[in-house]
Amino acid sequence: MPDRILNIVVYLSLIVLIAVTCYPLLYVLSASLSDGDRLMTAGGLLWKPLGFSTLAYERALANPALWRGYWNTLLLVVGGILLNLSMMIVGAYVLSRRNVLWNKVFIKLIVVTMFFNAGLIPFYLVVKGIGMMNTLWALLIPFAIKTFHLIIMRTAFLSLPPELEESAQIDGANHRDMLVKLVVPLSMPVISVIMLYTAVDKWNMWFIPSVFIQDRMLYPLQLVLREILINNVTDSISIGASVGEARKIGETIKYATIMLTTLPVLFIYPFLQKYFVKGALVGAVKG
Amino acid sequence: MNKERIVKDFKRNKWLYALALPIVAYYVVFQYFPMLGAVIAFQHYSPMKGILGSEWAGLSHFVAFFDSYYFGRLIRNTLYLSVYSLLFEFSAPIVLALFMNEIRFRFFKSLVQTVSFLPYFVSLIVVGGIIKDLTRSGGLINAAYTWLTGGSGQDMLQQPELFRTIYVLSEIWQRAGWESIIYLAALATIPIQQYEAARIDGASRWRQMISITLPGLLPTIVIMLILRVGHMLDIGYEKILLLYNPVIYDTADVISTFVYRKGLLDYDWSFSSAVGLFNSTISLLLLLIANWVSRKTTGNSLW
Numbered sequence: 001m002p003d004r005i006l007n008i009v010v011y012l013s014l015i016v017l018i019a020v021t022c023y024p025l026l027y028v029l030s031a032s033l034s035d036g037d038r039l040m041t042a043g044g045l046l047w048k049p050l051g052f053s054t055l056a057y058e059r060a061l062a063n064p065a066l067w068r069g070y071w072n073t074l075l076l077v078v079g080g081i082l083l084n085l086s087m088m089i090v091g092a093y094v095l096s097r098r099n100v101l102w103n104k105v106f107i108k109l110i111v112v113t114m115f116f117n118a119g120l121i122p123f124y125l126v127v128k129g130i131g132m133m134n135t136l137w138a139l140l141i142p143f144a145i146k147t148f149h150l151i152i153m154r155t156a157f158l159s160l161p162p163e164l165e166e167s168a169q170i171d172g173a174n175h176r177d178m179l180v181k182l183v184v185p186l187s188m189p190v191i192s193v194i195m196l197y198t199a200v201d202k203w204n205m206w207f208i209p210s211v212f213i214q215d216r217m218l219y220p221l222q223l224v225l226r227e228i229l230i231n232n233v234t235d236s237i238s239i240g241a242s243v244g245e246a247r248k249i250g251e252t253i254k255y256a257t258i259m260l261t262t263l264p265v266l267f268i269y270p271f272l273q274k275y276f277v278k279g280a281l282v283g284a285v286k287g
Numbered sequence: 288m289n290k291e292r293i294v295k296d297f298k299r300n301k302w303l304y305a306l307a308l309p310i311v312a313y314y315v316v317f318q319y320f321p322m323l324g325a326v327i328a329f330q331h332y333s334p335m336k337g338i339l340g341s342e343w344a345g346l347s348h349f350v351a352f353f354d355s356y357y358f359g360r361l362i363r364n365t366l367y368l369s370v371y372s373l374l375f376e377f378s379a380p381i382v383l384a385l386f387m388n389e390i391r392f393r394f395f396k397s398l399v400q401t402v403s404f405l406p407y408f409v410s411l412i413v414v415g416g417i418i419k420d421l422t423r424s425g426g427l428i429n430a431a432y433t434w435l436t437g438g439s440g441q442d443m444l445q446q447p448e449l450f451r452t453i454y455v456l457s458e459i460w461q462r463a464g465w466e467s468i469i470y471l472a473a474l475a476t477i478p479i480q481q482y483e484a485a486r487i488d489g490a491s492r493w494r495q496m497i498s499i500t501l502p503g504l505l506p507t508i509v510i511m512l513i514l515r516v517g518h519m520l521d522i523g524y525e526k527i528l529l530l531y532n533p534v535i536y537d538t539a540d541v542i543s544t545f546v547y548r549k550g551l552l553d554y555d556w557s558f559s560s561a562v563g564l565f566n567s568t569i570s571l572l573l574l575l576i577a578n579w580v581s582r583k584t585t586g587n588s589l590w
Contacts, residue, residue, distance in 0.1 A: 001491065001493035002491060002493075003491055003492045003493070006389065006491075006492050006493050006496075007389070010386045010389045010390065011390075011395075013386060014386055014387070014390070014395075014399050017383070017399070017402075017403060018398070018399060018402050018403075020460065021402050021403060021405065021406060021460070021464075022402060024417050024421070027417075027421075027427070028417065046427075087309055087310060087313065088310075090306050090309065090310070091307070091309070091310035093306065094303050094304075094306050094307045094310070095307075097300070097303055100296070100300050100303055101292070101293065101296035101297075101300070102296075102304070106307070106311070109314065109319075110314060113314065113318040113319075115517065115570075115571055115574055116322075116567055116570075116571050117318070117321070117322075117567055118321035118322045118324060118325040118560075118563070118564070118567070119321075119325065119546065119560060119563025119564055119566065119567055120543075120546055120547060120550060120551070120559075120563055121327075121546070121550040121551075121556050121559045121560045121563055122320075122321035122322070122323075122324035122325045122327065122560055122563075123317070123321045123324075124550070124551065125321075125324055125327075125556070126316065126317065126320050126321050126324060127317075130316075141317075142317045144313055145310060145313050145314075150310075174302075175302055175303065175306065200408060203410070204408075204410040204411065204412075206410070206411065206412050206525075207525045207528070211551060222410055222412045225410070225412045225413065225416070226412050226529075229412060229413070229415070229416030229419070230412065230415055230416060230419065230529055254416065254420075258413050258416065258417075261410075261413070262409060262410070262413055265408050265409070265410075266405070266408075269405065269408055270401065273401060273404065276404065276408075277400075277404070277468055281468065281469065281472050
C-alpha cells in the first residue's frame with residue numbers, strides 16, 4: 001500500500017472516530033436545551049437545540065432526588081478515598097517490607113483472589129450477614145481493597161531504594177515515620193493515580209448499590225439516574241407540572257439530568273487526563 | 288520452617304503484623320469467607336437453618352443446571368459475546384494505536400487521544416441510557432439502520448438478532464481509546480533504528496507497520512490476550528443488565544446475568560451459587576490453559 005493511501009485511511013478513520021465519539025455528547029447537550037414538544041416530533045440528526053429552553057434544567061434541579069444522589073455520591077467518593085487509600089497504603093507497606101516471614105504467604109493468598117472468586121451470591125450473603133445491608137457502609141467496606149491497586153502500590157513501594165529505608169532505620173525511624181515521611185511522599189505519583197481511580201469507581205458505581213441499597217434516601221447519583229434513564233420514571237419530576245408543561249418537558253428532562261451528572265466528570269477530565277494515562281500504564285506492570 | 292525462626296520473626300516484626308491486621312481481616316471476611324460460603328452450592332440452603340444446619344444436596348444443583356433448558360442458551364450466548372468481543376473489541380485498540388502511531392501532527396494526535404479516552408469515564412448508566420435512546424424506534428441509530436436495511440424501524444433492543452452487534456460496538460466505543468494507551472506505550476519502546484534501516488531498504492510505511500511495529504507489540508498483545516481469556520466468561524454483565532429485556536433473553540442472557548436473576552431476584556441462592564461456582568471454575572481453567580499455551584508457544588506468561 002503506498003504511503004498516500006495509508007495516510008488517507010488513517011486520517012479518515014480517526015476523523016470518523018472523533019465524530020462518532022463526540023456526536024452522542026453533542027446530541028445530549030442539544031436535546032437538553034431543546035423545546036420538549038419539538039424534540040418529540042423531530043427525529044434524526046440534531047446539531048443544535050430545537051428552539052431554546054432551560055425548563056428541563058430548572059425541573060431537573062428542582063428534583064430533590066438529584067441532590068440527595070449528589071450528597072450520597074459525595075460521601076461515597078470521599079469515604080472511599082479515605083478508606084481505600086489508608087487500607088491499601090498500610091497494606092502495601094507491610095507487604096513491601098523485606099525479611100518478613102509471612103509476606104510470601106500473604107501475597108500468594110492475595111493474588112489468588114484476583115483469579116478466583118466465590119461469585120456474587122456467597123459475597124452478598126456475607127455482606128448481608130454482617131448487617132451492612134441498606135447502609136452506605138456496604139458500598140465502602142466490602143470494597144476497601146482492590147487487589148489490583150494493592151499490588152500496584154506494593155510494586156511502587158518495593159521500587160524505592162532499600163538504602164533510604166535502611167539509613168532511616170539506623171536513625172531510629174519507626175514504622176510510622178517511615179510511612180509518613182518516606183514511603184508515602186516518595187510514592188505520591190502512584191498514590192494519586194490510585195486515588196483518582198477510586199474516585200471514578202465510586203462516582204460510577206451502580207450495580208452494587210442496586211443490590212445492597214433499598215432505601216431511596218440512600219441512592220447514589222447513578223441509581224437516581226437509572227430510574228430516570230433506564231426505567232423511565234420521570235413522574236416524580238413532573239409532579240406539580242401541568243399536563244401541557246409535563247409534555248413539553250418530556251424527554252428533555254432525561255438529557256438535562258445526564259448533563260448535570262456527567263458535566264463534573266467531563267469538566268475535570270481534561271485536567272487530569274495525564275494522570276489517568278499514567279494510571280493505565282502503572283496498571284500494566286506485571287503483578 | 289522451624290519454630291525458633293517463626294518466634295524470632297514474630298518478635299522482630301510484631302508491629303508490622305499488627306499493621307497487617309486490617310488487610311488480613313479484609314481478605315478473610317470479604318474474599319475467603321465467601322469462598323467457604325460457596326458450599327451452599329452443594330446444599331439446600333435456607334437462611335433460617337444457616338450453612339451448618341442446611342441439608343446437603345450433593346451435585347444436584349449442578350446437574351439441574353446442566354439439564355435445564357437455559358444451560359445451552361447461556362453457554363452459547365456467553366461464548367458468542369466473548370468471542371465477538373475478542374475478535375473485534377480486542378483488536379480495535381491495537382488498530383487504533385497503530386493508526387495513531389502514523390499521525391505526524393502533534394495537535395491532531397493529542398486530540399484523538401483526549402477524545403477517544405473520554406467515553407471510558409462516562410458512567411454505564413449514561414451509556415446505557417444513550418444506547419436505549421438512539422436505538423429506540425425513531426432514534427438516530429435506528430433511523431439510520433432502517434434506512435440502510437429497509438427494516439421495520441422497531442426498537443432495536445427488542446430484536447434478538449441485533450443485540451450482539453449493539454453490545455460489541457458499544458464496548459468498542461467505550462473502551463478502545465482507553466485500551467490503546469498500553470499499546471501506545473509499548474510502541475514507544477520499539478528502537479527507532481529499525482525504522483531507519485527499513486526506510487533505507489525502501490520499505491513503505493504500511494510495510495513498516497506490518498513488519499516492525501506489529502511484531503514489536505506482540506508481547507504486550509499476548510499478555511493482554513491471556514488476561515482477556517481468563518475473563519471470557521464474566522463479560523460486562525452490568526451493561527447487559529441495563530440493556531436487556533425478556534424479549535431478547537434468547538441472545539442477551541449470559542451466565543452472570545442468570546446468576547443475578549436467580550439469586551437476587553428469585554432468591555434461589557443455592558442454585559445460583561452453583562451456577563456462579565461453575566462460572567468461576569471454568570474461568571480459572573481458561574486462564575490457566577491460556578497461560579500455559581502462551582508460555583509454551585511464545586514464552587510470555589503471567590507468572
